[in-house]
Amino acid sequence: MAQIELVVGDITAQDVDVVVNAANSSLLGGGGVDGAIHRKGGPEILADCRKLRAGHYGRGLKTGQAVATTAGRLPANWVVHTVGPVWSAEEDRSALLADCHRTSLRVAADLGARTVAFPAISTGIYRWPVESAAKIALAAVAETLDGTPGITSVRFVLFDKRAHDVFAEAASLLDR
Numbered sequence: 001m002a003q004i005e006l007v008v009g010d011i012t013a014q015d016v017d018v019v020v021n022a023a024n025s026s027l028l029g030g031g032g033v034d035g036a037i038h039r040k041g042g043p044e045i046l047a048d049c050r051k052l053r054a055g056h057y058g059r060g061l062k063t064g065q066a067v068a069t070t071a072g073r074l075p076a077n078w079v080v081h082t083v084g085p086v087w088s089a090e091e092d093r094s095a096l097l098a099d100c101h102r103t104s105l106r107v108a109a110d111l112g113a114r115t116v117a118f119p120a121i122s123t124g125i126y127r128w129p130v131e132s133a134a135k136i137a138l139a140a141v142a143e144t145l146d147g148t149p150g151i152t153s154v155r156f157v158l159f160d161k162r163a164h165d166v167f168a169e170a171a172s173l174l175d176r
Contacts, residue, residue, distance in 0.1 A: 041073055
């Protein structure tokens with residue numbers, strides 16, 4: 001069984017096979033995690049994203065889907081870009097958030113990755129409550145890892161201690 005770990009840190013500094021990017025649908029960079037990955041990864045990531053937009057993803061990447069590019073100057077080998085849903089109090093979009101994690105892991109496995117680092121997808125400018133996102137993310141990853149050979153470690157790289165503590169609490173409930 002693959003190991004799931006939680007750390008406070010910088011997703012762009014992770015020495016893993018795959019870093020998951022909480023991208024926007026354009027794939028052309030943005031703010032938050034997406035902007036940080038594009039800035040630190042350098043122009044190679046943007047060049048790959050532009051190629052994707054010129055091909056199959058001409059209209060952008062749909063919410064819940066994932067696609068891989070080079071990691072450029074990051075210590076990782078690849079970046080798997082996924083578009084998280086925007087939080088809505090009126091519409092349950094939990095399945096889309098879970099899909100981000102499931103699809104990202106499948107893309108990573110198809111690349112031959114063994115180690116994957118995730119941010120807390122949708123919890124920044126998309127306003128998803130961290131408590132809910134943690135439960136959804138951890139459950140989706142645990143479920144997907146059961147049927148995904150090759151991946152040995154998934155690391156959630158969280159922005160601050162509060163997010164780490166929320167994910168740790170959700171993980172402890174998942175283990176029961």
